[in-house]
Amino acid sequence: MSTETDVLRVEDLTISYGGAPPSVKDVSLRVRAGEIVGVIGESGSGKSSVALAMMGLLPDSARVDARSMRVAGDEMRDAAERDWAEVRGVRASMVFQEPMSALNPCMRIGAQIAEVLRIHGVADRRTAQARALEILELVRMPDAARRMSYYPHQLSGGQRQRVVIAIAVAADPMLLVADEPTTALDVTVQAQILDLIRTLRDEKGMGVLFISHDLGVIGQLCERIAVMYRGRIVESGSAARVLAEPQHPYTRALLESIPRPSVPARTPLAVIPADNDFDDAPAVLEEAS
């Protein structure tokens, strides 16, 4: 088994804050080049902490332990901030839910992309503008040449997320970590952004770790998924298998709580009991090989 195709491989990641019980416990994840892996969980499941840990973005108060944490080819378990600075935005990039918080409201979007290219040494002052336009076209920004001179507020939510993705992929990363990138978008726009992520994966061969609370979105986009509950991965496997034949009681309950046409209208949906014993059920993990 070659590890060269792995763009992310983390083993037994545990994250804790202060003396509290760990908010992420013994999480192992693997993303290969060209693969989209989804992490699904509800609030407090620890999924966003995992995403931030993959990018070295957890606050100093977080204690991170792992047997191994290989990000874009490098062991980052004991990495210092200056090591992360070489990886982040270059070999591994992240996209967040709210595009406005990632963009500078006072800077034209073409200039923002060009700046990132120069900082990462992908282009120089002379070529950065032309290269920025290429990337804006790569993310299928409609009328890209004209929009280079737009400010973020002049764009729709979906177009802003395209700019954020453009910045993330500008330096051709091996790994893209996307934390709820379509949650704030309308359904029709969400479908377009999911298409874009899939297209970029096809064209660039990058691996994607996609974090979401939305089982439907995860099922639509990802080849493999991991279900997180209370800091642990309780189930993992191919998206088709997990959604069609969920094995862990939490995954089953989660699926049954979703209103769908197959559930008779106006009948009670399954509810996850507060006093459940899901923690006692063994995790159903599928080794990806």
Added chain:
Amino acid sequence: MTDDVLRVKNVTQRFGHGDGAMLALDDVSLNVPRGQTLGLVGESGSGKSTLARAILLMRRPTAGSIEFDGADVTGIRGRALRVHRRRVQMVFQDPNDSLDPRFTVGRSIAEPLVAAGMPSPQRRERVREALDQVGLPASSLERYPHEFSGGQRQRIAIARAMAAQPEFIVLDEPTSALDVSVQAQVLNLLIRLQEETGVTYLFITHNLAVVHHIAHRVAVMHSGRVVEEGTGEQVMNDPRDPYTQQLLQSMPQLYRT
């Protein structure tokens, strides 16, 4: 003839004047039968929230009329408007929009009753009942919103809306900010409350699968117009309008099966 609590007749809402004018609602007509739920589906800018404001008489439409219980309420003021405000309640996406963080839960739920002029002993009794209806213990009365989870806060907001024993509740994306497992609890609660009290709902959402589950009829809005109306089955299985078809196509497969 059906007994419609609400009739929206040819309502148009124009913002701005001249060339810069924008039609937020373009000749919208809808009927909501008593004791039923009309699901209103649309994306940002479709006009669904503008329609909610028109129904709540928060903004007088440019043209058209709103009939409630057979009477035209479009231009009512003063006492008649206050009475209408008791009969029609609202639940928002974010429960914090209707709960003052400095008020105890009991005070927040009692507020619409104070506004309606209900005497104090009766009010206390009604607040307890409302809290019980949404499945929260009486001990919640003296506590503050921050002591509750998001799902519990939405229950409190629903108790506040139910307290005045309204005939009609406008629910604007009431479960969109909740985890799916919590959304299931709130949807179950809303269905049960309707069965128990006969209250009528207008349920506004961007999620077709959610309205298919909760609503008797579904209306799809796009660019200020109702482009399609029918039962949940009709709209999901046999959409006629191109926009509805596009909306369905955009939904993840899981929510279409």
